[in-house]
Amino acid sequence: MKRFELDVILPDKPGQLVRILEPLSEVGGNVISISHSREGDRARVHLVFEADERAAREYSRRVSELEDVKILRFGRGPGHEMEVVLIGHIVDTDIKDTIDRVNAVRGVQVVDVDLEMPDPERRSSAGFTVIYEDEGALREAVRVIEEIAEEKDLTVLFPLEVVRCASSDSS
Amino acid sequence: MRVVRLFVIGLGAVGRGLMRLLREKRDQYARRLNVRVELTGVADSRGAWIGEDLDPEEVLRVKERHGTVAAAGDERDALEAMEDADFDVLVELTPTDIETGEPGLSHILKAIELGRHVVTANKGPLAVAYDRIMRAAERRDVIIRYEATAGGAMPVFNLVRETLKSVDVLSIEGVLNGTVNYVLTRMETEGLSLDDALADAQSRGIAEADPSMDIEGWDTACKIVILANSILGVRCTIDDVDVTGIEDLTPEAIRIANERGYRIKLIGRADRDGDLLVRPCLVPKSDPIARVRGVMNVVRLETDLAGTIYVSGRGAGPLETASAVMSDILSIAERSPTTR
Numbered sequence: 035m036k037r038f039e040l041d042v043i044l045p046d047k048p049g050q051l052v053r054i055l056e057p058l059s060e061v062g063g064n065v066i067s068i069s070h071s072r073e074g075d076r077a078r079v080h081l082v083f084e085a086d087e088r089a090a091r092e093y094s095r096r097v098s099e100l101e102d103v104k105i106l107r108f109g110r111g112p113g114h115e116m117e118v119v120l121i122g123h124i125v126d127t128d129i130k131d132t133i134d135r136v137n138a139v140r141g142v143q144v145v146d147v148d149l150e151m152p153d154p155e156r157r158s159s160a161g162f163t164v165i166y167e168d169e170g171a172l173r174e175a176v177r178v179i180e181e182i183a184e185e186k187d188l189t190v191l192f193p194l195e196v197v198r199c200a201s202s203d204s205s
Numbered sequence: 206m207r208v209v210r211l212f213v214i215g216l217g218a219v220g221r222g223l224m225r226l227l228r229e230k231r232d233q234y235a236r237r238l239n240v241r242v243e244l245t246g247v248a249d250s251r252g253a254w255i256g257e258d259l260d261p262e263e264v265l266r267v268k269e270r271h272g273t274v275a276a277a278g279d280e281r282d283a284l285e286a287m288e289d290a291d292f293d294v295l296v297e298l299t300p301t302d303i304e305t306g307e308p309g310l311s312h313i314l315k316a317i318e319l320g321r322h323v324v325t326a327n328k329g330p331l332a333v334a335y336d337r338i339m340r341a342a343e344r345r346d347v348i349i350r351y352e353a354t355a356g357g358a359m360p361v362f363n364l365v366r367e368t369l370k371s372v373d374v375l376s377i378e379g380v381l382n383g384t385v386n387y388v389l390t391r392m393e394t395e396g397l398s399l400d401d402a403l404a405d406a407q408s409r410g411i412a413e414a415d416p417s418m419d420i421e422g423w424d425t426a427c428k429i430v431i432l433a434n435s436i437l438g439v440r441c442t443i444d445d446v447d448v449t450g451i452e453d454l455t456p457e458a459i460r461i462a463n464e465r466g467y468r469i470k471l472i473g474r475a476d477r478d479g480d481l482l483v484r485p486c487l488v489p490k491s492d493p494i495a496r497v498r499g500v501m502n503v504v505r506l507e508t509d510l511a512g513t514i515y516v517s518g519r520g521a522g523p524l525e526t527a528s529a530v531m532s533d534i535l536s537i538a539e540r541s542p543t544t545r
Contacts (some may be wrong), residue, residue: 117465117487121458148464150457157453161461189453191462194472194486194494198378201480 037066038090039082039165041106042097046077054079054103057096061089067146067163078106082145082165116164116172116196118179122188124158125151132182136164139178141171176200206239209538212246212290212321214283214312215298216268219326219353219530220249222523223296224261226531231261240538242531246290247274250299253286254278283308284315294537296530297325303423303443306333313349317341324533326353326526332427332443335434348540350533351435355428356381356502358525359518363532365436365506372508374436378474381428383500383520384412384419385451385471390498393463396456411500411521421450422483425473429483433475436506441481449484462487468495 044050051070058065063085071078085093094108124132133144143165151158164179166172176196183190192200213220227242235241244259249268252275267277278286287295295316299309310330316323317338325331330338331351342349352362365374380386384406391402403420406412418424426446433439451471462469467487472494475481488495493515497503502520507513519525 117462117467119458119462119469119487121453121455148461150455150461152455152457157455159455159458159461161458161465163465189449189485191458191469191485191487193467194378194470194488194492197472197482197484197486198376198474201474201476201482 036087036090036110037082037084038108038110039080040094040097040108042079042081043073043104043106044077044079045102046072046075050077051079053100054081054097058083058085058093061085061093061096063089063093067165069145069147080143080145114166114168114172116166116175117193118162118164119191120160120162120183120188121191122157122183122186124149124160124186124188127186127188129160132186133162135182136175136178139171139174141167142175172196173200206235206241207538208241208243209294209534210243210245210292211294211296211534212248212287212292212316213244213296213298214248215300215327216247216249216264216274217298217300218523219526220298221265221268222527223298223530224265226524226527227261228265230531234535238535238539240535242534242538245292246286247278248283248286249273249275251275252278252280253283253290255286255290257291283312287312287315287319287321292321294322294324294534296534297323297327297330298530299327301327301329301332301418301424301427303329303332303418303427306330310334310338313338314341317345317347317349320345320347322348322350322537324350324530324537326351326530328354328424328427328431331431331434335431335442336440339434348537350537351431352533353526353529354431356504356516356518357383357520357522358529359502359504359516359520360529360532361432361504361506361516362435363536364516369506369508369511369514372510375507375509376474376476377429377432377436377504377506378472379494379504380470380497380502381425381473381504381520382419382471383502383522384416385425386497386502386520387411387500388420389451389454389459389469389471392454392456393459393468396460398456399451399454420452422448422471423450425471425483426481429473429475429481432473432504433479433481437475437477439475439477439479439481441479445479446481446483448482451485454485466490470494470497
């Protein structure tokens with residue numbers, strides 16, 4: 035199984051997401067992550083999935099035949115992922131800006147965001163997956179996330195492996 | 206029979222644990238190791254008691270009844286009492302102060318000046334003045350042992366010194382604070398808030414009344430400094446550590462991390478390049494460090510020849526810590542015997 039990604043534009047109406055997910059399960063692919071963002075009356079979906087090469091091509095063919103669905107990009111997905119957890123006033127400090135700034139790093143994409151806000155007065159917690167192309171992209175993503183965390187007074191938790199590399203880099 | 210005479214300063218939980226241990230195991234050490242451990246002086250913050258062979262049971266009784274050993278001795282301070290006492294090893298067990306290292310630092314330097322060996326469980330002096338203490342000890346040719354300062358009963362300094370002589374340790378990382386690990390474990394398993402998990406730890410006698418040193422990561426930082434100096438040969442003090450504690454951690458963050466295959470642990474880490482940090486990290490559930498639960502500690506040593514080595518054990522508790530102190534005392538007794 036290899037990893038692929040697909041960016042598509044759909045009408046922002048109920049039942050649209052399932053139209054692009056059904057053919058994936060039909061070809062035997064697995065969803066790794068999916069992010070959905072509304073852009074006016076349309077929605078943009080970024081899907082990362084695992085499948086073998088032939089099934090992935092078959093899937094993209096089927097999606098391209100769907101009415102009102104436009105494929106922006108289809109290709110081999112990024113090879114690496116990093117999980118990140120943020121704690122603090124994540125929403126008040128503009129979570130969209132946080133994600134946009136990480137996404138602005140070349141070769142990096144934020145997917146699969148979980149946000150928990152137990153009480154507006156209290157700190158909320160968020161988890162997200164950062165997909166990155168190579169070590170350089172990872173290092174820059176870590177630097178940008180640290181910078182945002184400092185600026186917005188958020189606590190950021192990285193995987194131990196990333197902390198270890200970051201600490202040997204700085205020396 | 207070798208004889209080692211102790212002067213013990215500090216009769217808090219660990220000091221009293223050491224008295225209990227002396228009372229219960231002294232005869233066994235004499236039989237098994239041919240070492241007789243004697244107590245020739247004790248001191249607390251209010252006074253000192255010097256004698257030829259003090260009874261640990263009696264020390265405990267006086268301390269409990271009067272709150273100070275001055276009741277059986279006098280109000281001399283520890284520094285003065287050390288000059289008058291006849292002892293081989295100073296056992297320094299006063300509370301940790303990470304700003305100044307005092308009063309432990311003065312006690313240790315005084316013992317060295319007097320040409321006496323030192324065993325300590327007090328992190329403060331080593332976290333602020335490791336290099337100074339070791340240089341002084343070298344000049345006077347005395348031994349300094351501090352196994353109990355990192356990881357309580359978990360043997361790490363002595364393991365490296367005695368058993369890993371042939372290798373270089375490249376980096377050290379792990380969980381070095383039992384209170385924090387207990388709190389994180391409770392937050393994870395019960396979904397408790399930090400405050401509730403902390404209250405639970407306090408009610409069980411695991412966390413201190415003021416747990417800020419633990420929660421804010423400074424206790425772990427002290428241990429990292431001592432490990433880095435001792436095992437990696439990195440000359441550093443507490444000021445060189447980049448410290449983040451767990452004070453902002455939420456049960457929701459722990460749950461999110463869990464769902465993504467991680468546990469949150471407060472990690473202390475040091476490497477040969479002198480990078481020293483303490484911060485909460487996401488540790489994959491399959492990593493042995495993630496599997497250490499409750500008050501347990503764990504250290505992972507990366508070595509040049511022997512690969513990766515793990516040590517795990519109970520990081521706190523009066524008897525556990527006292528046992529590490531006693532092991533250091535016995536090892537000094539074996540190296541530097543006073544035979545009678």
